[in-house]
Amino acid sequence: MTGWRDAYLCQARSDWDMWLHLCKVARLPCHRLHYLQMAVEKLGKALLIAGAGQSIETLQKSHLAFTKFLLISTRNKALASQYDMSAEQYRAHVRGIAPLAYGVEQLGPQVAHGGPNVEYPWRDPSGRICAPAQEGFSIAEQLGTPRGVNLLKLIAHMLRESEARYC
């Protein structure tokens, strides 16, 4: 399945680069966040495919893989050392940013289950029909906090590491 893994990594890189570009030029958070969510989803799937636990058809339908990987990565001392952290420090670091990673993954329409997402309109609990282009998405502001910056650095690092390891 290395072809699938590498293709997902390639697309994750492309989506990530588009996220970086849109951070400079896009006015609406939904457009920026859409590419960030897609980059994270595809990186997570590439990591899942590298684990080779299931058929490609099952893996392609998976969601939340990046957050799951983050949580499991806390067992890996080699990853901790790449950050000059002890295993305990790395665990605390990841546990601190995992909820934000989960929030990014939940921006995808397949995970949002008819709720707020960055791609399609939805109906909120009051009955109002909402469009992504009209929403502020509080997570966009959270990504500017130290915790958000740490998450973005970690995503960039995982992407580089995966490319170095597999491509």
Add this chain to the structure above:
Amino acid sequence: MLERLQLQSDMSEAPIESVVRRLVEEHFGLEPLLERIVWFRDGNGAAAEIRLIEVSTQTLATGRVDVFAFGPTPDTPYLLRIAEVTPAEWDQVRRRQISLPDDWTLDNMCAFERQGADGR
């Protein structure tokens, strides 16, 4: 790349069972919310990799066994394939309602509980 990593591993210096027991101890120490770690022995006898499912009360439930691979290190000279599931998902795995990865079997596993971390 995974194949290359496997070839780089020096399995003769670290019997796989002792490596697994050390990993189990480390992971229980690192993750207070881990209830159980299950080691799936390699069915083909080559002992090329370590396969673990870790059962945690605080992980994302996905309804699948999502496996991630970590390359060999000096401490763990085996490819490490690891998944984390909730206790409810583990029950479903045991009832065969959630599939295990290919070549992993419930018939050849060793479960470590948090208390004492004794293999059984």
